[in-house]
Amino acid sequence: MRWTIKPKPEISKIEALKNALNVDETVATLLLQRGIETFEDAKTFFRPSFDDLHDPFLMKDMDKAVARIEAAISNGENILVYGDYDVDGTTSVALLSSYLKTKTENVATYIPDRYIEGYGVSFKGIDFADDNGFSLIVALDCGIKAIDKVAYAKQKDIDFIICDHHRPGENIPDAVAVLDPKRNDCNYPFKELCGCGVGFKLISALAEKDGKSPEDLVEYLDLVATAIGADIVPIVDENRALAYFGLQVINSNPRPGMKAMIAEVKKDQLTITDVVFIIAPRINAAGRMKHGNHAVTLLTETDFNLAAEYAVDINNYNLDRREVDKQITEEALVQIEENNEKNRFTTVVYDENWHKGVIGIVASRLTETYYRPTLVFTRSGDKLAASARSVKGFDVYNALEACSEYIEQFGGHKYAAGLTLLPENYEAFKAKFEAVVKESIDPKLLTPELKVDLEINLNDIDEKLMRIIHQFAPFGPGNMTPVFMTQNLKDTGYGKCVGEDDKHLRFTATQNGRGKIVAIGFGLGEKCHLIQNGNLFSAAYTIDENDWNGNVSLQLKLKDIKA
Template sequence: MRWTLKPKLESEKIKALQEALQVDSILATLLLHRGIETYEDAKTFFRPRLGDLHDPFLMRDMDKAVARIEKAMANKENILVYGDYDVDGTTAVALMSTYLKSKYELVHTYIPNRYDEGYGISYKGINFALENDFSLIIALDCGIKSVDKVTYAKELGIDFIICDHHRPADEIPNAAAVLDPKRKDCEYPYKELCGCGVGFKLIQALASKENKTVEDLIEYLDLVATAIGADIVPITGENRVLAYFGLQVINANPRPGIKAILDQVEKTELTITDVVFIVAPRINAAGRMKHGNYAVALLTETEENLAKKYASEINEYNLDRRETDKRITEEALQQIEEQKEQERFTTVVYNETWHKGVIGIVASRLTETYYRPTLVFTKSGDKLAASARSVRGFDVYRALEACTDYIEQFGGHKYAAGLTLKEAQYEAFKQAFEEEVAKTIDKNLLTPEIKIDAQIDLKDITPKFYRVLKQFAPFGPNNMAPIFMTENLTDTGYGKCVGADKTHLRLTAAQPEANNMVCIGFSMGHKLDLISNGKPFRAVYSIDENEWNGNVSLQLKLKDIKA
């Protein structure tokens, strides 16, 4: 692990913010690192307001999208709400279809089959619309690159409204409206919405035509917050506001489908991290192991007993998914070890039998293990399909763009993408991808980095300090939980390996003139020797609460320790 302390800030700036907010220098530094420089900035950050959301009509084509939906309703057209099979797509479809059905009954949903249609808009989906007399398709979390398919639909008399957040190509589809804040010609002030977030802006615009405000749409924010967490978008600006209020809905009054998931795990107060690790995998499991329709059925169900039944089925899919991804990860690790004859800058593995639904998860696990831009391939019909994952700081999407001579189709983000290619092109692509990464990646990025917000002493960690720190949440990209470093620590003598397989490290850290702090280091049992027999050590950690037998105390969640 590389430990990188964030750069020192001007002492005058720290002092000015300290005085304005009446906080200590550590908290002032944390805020400045997040671009918060004034009392007003801090007020917006600590007290998110729905009134801080932008006018949806600032988004290019929003007026066209609203007009086309209003026309469809006036003419009694059938509307098909179409979305991708992952969490962002299925929550967006649930959100849009639920809202439209509250006004209009001729609304149906469509989720493509991961295995025979693949990602995004499919010809099969358009033909389904034609056969069932749908003249308007609202596509969510997909469509920005579907130029040919949107043209095909138009020739059949079917209009598209696209609500996407992925990076567009040079040509924008010829749809009735294309909502995507990442369009070069879109001046919408916030660019980082997820697909469900773009869908929310559309229902916000539709609601405004009935003189309704965003407060009237709060019930939909549990879906938006779930998508924000699952899609790993920055939790800044509008996303922070939407996630903040969405978490309140999840914790106070979630829709029956989300409540049924939470009842399975008996969790009371959920953070965005809980949403990512508890709610999102279950919703995702439907599309991975069976069909995304199951997720939409769960998220739109209003009857509690039915929601419980759907949640129970989806939980079974999630258990299957876990077993499958564990087995495939082991097989992939073995394949990599057998290939280790030379130093490589990428990890690329392929097995035609691997389950397409879990290769993205496997790619993430391999990236964590080897810390290289990673591709996991499997057979998909007569093609090969892959999921790509990257290391922090490296744009895998750009690397794939440089290899388009070998690729049939690809899409995604800086850190995660998907692609298909002909089997005959696999070896040539693998070599081209390796060469592209080798010449463009900063070699430092191949060692995992921990960015440290501030160096502090244990005596700085007080209940008041933690109370303020908690208000930095919800955490996520561009607003991660603060990471601290403390030097000259010793263990009180009770440090040990814990957990069923003794892979975790638990110790009590001591420092002169400070209260001792309990520390837990997951998967750090192998570092026990570093802290044994009173050896001094330094630690990098985040601070959280530990609840045991009804008692709540602060603890340090270790990221790494060094002598």
Template sequence: MRWTLKPTPDTQTVQSFAESLQIPFKIAALLQQRGVDTYEKAKKFFRPSLDDLHDPFLMKDMDLAVDRIILAIAQGENILVYGDYDVDGTTSVALMSSYLRSHYPQVATYIPDRYAEGYGVSYSGIDYAHDNDVTLIIALDCGVKAIEKVDYAKKLGIDFIICDHHRPGAEIPDAVAVLDPKREDCDYPYKELCGCGVGFKLIQAIEQQKGLPVKTLVPYLDLVATAIGADIVPITGENRVLAFYGLDVINTLPRTGIQALIEHVNKDTLTITDVVFIIAPRINAAGRIKHGLHAVELLTEQDYTRAQEMAAGIEGFNAERKDLDKVITEEALSQIVTNKEENRKTTVVFQENWHKGVIGIVASRLTETYYRPTLVFTKSGEKLAASARSVKGFDVYEALDSCKEYIEQFGGHKYAAGLTLGEDQYEDFKNKFEEVVSSSIDERLLIPEISIDAELDLDEITPKFYRILRQFAPFGPGNMTPVFMTDKLKDTGYGKCVGADEAHLKCAVTQTGNNTTVGAIGFNLGDKCDLIQHKKTFKAAYSLDLNEWNGNVSIQLKLRDIQE
């Protein structure tokens, strides 16, 4: 584990900023590191406002999209809302379909089958639309590369509106409107929306056209916040506003389906992390194990008893997903050892009967173990399909682009992608991918990094300091939970290993020359027990959270790593 300390901003600038905001110096430094360096920016950061959302009509083709939907409703056309089977896709479909149905009944939904159709717009989906007299498809979280599919639909008399956030190819589909902030010819000020976020901008534009304010759409933001968390987009700018208000909806008045999913969660307030680890995997499990439409049906269901039944079904899919994930991860790890591939710069594994629905999760698990760009392949029809995951700082999408002579199709982001190729191309692709990564990756990126925001003394961890720090939330890419480092720590003598297999470390620490004592917990740091028990001083990298025990609440260190 390598520790890197972020550069400290200029002391005088921080001091005057701290005084103007009446906050501790270290808090002011943290804000400056995040680009929050004026009173106005601080106000927007600490008090996100719906007024800070951009005018949706700044997005290229937005006027065309709104006009086409209004025309479809006026002419009594059948509309199909189409989206992918992951969390961003299913929340997008739930958002758009429930919004449109609140004004107009002739709206159907479609999620492609992960196994029969694969990712993105499919010919089967277009044929389904044609068979059901649909003349307008609104595609969400997919479609920006579906050139041939959109042309095929056009020949059948079906128009497309595309709401996507993936990088477009050289050509844009010939749709009525292609809403994608990542289009080179789109001047929309914020480029990092998820698919559900682009869908939200479209319904915001429809409301605006009617002269209605954006606050009428707040009830839809629980879906948007879930997609933002699950799709790991930056929680900056507009996403911060949408996530902030969406979390408030989740915690106060969530839609029936989300309420049914979280009713057994024993927490007063859910954070974006809870959304990522509690809500998102369950929504995802439907598409992984059965079909993504189960998730859309749950997220649009209004009857609570029915929603509870659906949530129980999804809970079953999630349990099955966990079992598959565990078994396949073990098989993949053993394959790496058997093939003597522990010392490569990449992990590429394949077994034809691995469940396609969990290979992305397995790729993430393997990345945690070996910390290098990873691909997990399985058989999908006549082809091989893979999920790719990367390490911090390395663009796996670019690496795949350099191997494209062996790939039939691929898409995704810097850190996560998917691809298909012919089975006869597998070995050549595997060798080429290793060659590309080996020749381009900085060796340091293959060692997990803890990025430390600031050094702290224990006596600086006051209730006021923590109270302000909590207001940095929601946390996520672009605004990660602050990580601190403290040196010259000693265990007070009660340090021990806890939990099953004594995997975790629990202690209370003091600092040389300092009277403050603070409790600490280190998950999966049980192997560091010896270090603290031998009365040696050590340094710790940690974040701060609250420990609630027997009705007492105290600030504790949530240890990331400790070193002598």
């Protein structure tokens, strides 16, 4: 890992914020690094409010979307709420459908089959709408590139409203309304909503017409917070407020489906990290291993006993997913070793038998292992389908765009994307992708970067600092858990490798003979030699709490250590 320390703000700004907030230099520095410069900024940061949310009608086409939905409700039209099969898509569908059902009975949901229809709006979905008398489809977390599908629906007298957050192509679909803050002609002040966030803005606008405020929609925020965490959008601006209040709902009064999943894992208070690693994989597993409909059914169920039964099924899908994901990852690692591809600028692997539902997870694991822009391919019908993952700082979407001559279809974000291509184009695409990345990537991006907020001494760490750091939550992109660095550390003499295969590292650190704090480094067992024989070393870490039999103590959660 290459450690980079964030620039320290100007001393005058640190002093001004220290005095304004009556905090120490460490806290003032951390806040300034997050763009918080005044008392008012700090108030917004530490005390999120519904007043922080932007007017939904600032989003282009929102007035058209609301008018069309209101007309559909008053005319007794059938509305189909359509969404992607991942966490963002299924939570979006659960959110909008459950809200619309408070206004009309004529609402149904549709999640495309990952394996038959693939990602996004499908012709099969439109045919389903046509066969069943739906005159309006509201697509969430997909649709921004569905130009041909929207045109097809129009021929069948079916209107479309699109609620998406992915980057548009050159042209926008000819829908009744296209809500996407990333549209070039959309002046909405915050561009980083997830799909469920765009859905929440839509129900906020509908509620506003009824004289209600976003605060009246708080029961839907457990879904929004889950999508924010799972989709790895920046937890800043209104995403911070939505995640903050959504976590409160998750931990105090979650919907039955969410409550049932939490009961399965037996954890009292969930953080955004818990949502990402405990709740999100379960919701995702439905679409990966069976069908995304199962996730929507769970998230919209109002009877807890039924929800508990569905949660057991969802948990089993997740256990199956883990087994498959582990097996494919092992096979992919063997393929890379055998083909001697470790020295390439990209990692591209393919096996026609790999499960399409988990190739995205496998791509993430390979990226963690080799730290290269990564593509994992499998066969999907008569085409090859792939999930792409990137390294920090490199836009894989742009790289794929440069290879578009070999691609049938693609879409996604800077760091994650999906694509399909014809089997005969695989080798040519693979060569072109390697060439594009080799030519455009800064070589330093191929070594993982560890961003350190601040260098501190062990004596600076106490319960007061921990209490304030807790208030920085919810953490995520744009507001990560603070990472500190301390130099001239020494182990007290009892440090050792722990865990299966001595994979982890545990020691008690002191600095210049003062301070004494336990440190745990998961996956750092191979660095045990750095702390032995009285050697001095540096550590990068987050400050954590260890709860052992009711006794809570501070500890360092190591990110890396260096001689």
